Amino acid sequence: MSRSTDWVPSLWLDTFDEMLYDDNELDYGDEWTLNFNYSQTDTVTKEERKRGWKVYSHCAYGHFQCETCNKIWPSARVVVLFRYRLRGNRGTVIMRPFGQSCRRCRDDEFDLPGFSQKEVEEALLRLFRKIRKNCYGDEDEDEYDDGSSACSNKVWTKPHEASLCEACINGICCQDDE
Template sequence: MAEISSGNIWIDTFQSLQKIELEEKYGNKWILQFNYNLVDKLTEEEKRKGWKISQTTKFASFNCSNCSHFWNSSRVTLIFHYCLGKSKTGQVFLRPFCQICRQCNSEYFMKPKFKEESVKAALENLILKIRKNCYREKIRNISQDVMYRTIRTKPHESDLCEACMEGICNKERDVF
């Protein structure tokens, strides 16, 4: 039976990947939800409950809802919190960080739009971390598996980046 689309590329891609990599293999269903209040640290209580964090940077596009200005950024920060609960249902919370439009300097943060290949790469890496940290699979060092290359882009505008404003932007590394 085909899965019903949620209309969200992150949720649909995650459901497809987790079904094969986690649910069929371990018998645990995982669910991804958005939480725009996530931070890059866990409380002691969250750690005791088994929560883990993954942070990455991906390429995305933005479109200002105020002036319709369009721009790309190769440094869009993503934070995931994940945990396999006692009920054996896994939870993932995702926060994609936003940016302010340079054109009109709107007071509102614009949400990023990601291409399918960026979403899939970020989620495949997350699922490897889930397998390693929640199921104790022996997995090679994940960071060694990811090849980084420098991409010539415009300078990162820290004063427009929500992640920079919160002190967690990974601006020293270019990713593809």
């Protein structure tokens, strides 16, 4: 078992597969795969849009650990960005986790987030809901979540510091609710 401060792609891959093939979250007979890209942005060009690409940005609760000083911190504003499309009967999801840098070191190094299994499931559930709606035309059962910005976890964390957040620097961080 890895600590939840570690970025663990296999946790996402395994959970993705379990939810698809055990829980039948996307039960339309298509084959969906999850990939990672650590430099993608939320920009979808006209050309990409034509080819069916869409984006979904999710705000999650995760933990970080500084590689330099080992400091651990939680954040309720960890952005995970998904790009997805369905083409023929192949569905592709490309994910990018956004990092944060250490408040103490301020070394411009972004550490990648670690998540609990529950957070991963929550993120993927929301992603699948988007896919059902946008790729298969299924109505969204619960419209309370209109997508990008809802931080579902009301946990107290230190004030979010934009200069330490890779998503803020890229201009795609979750917006404040207030």
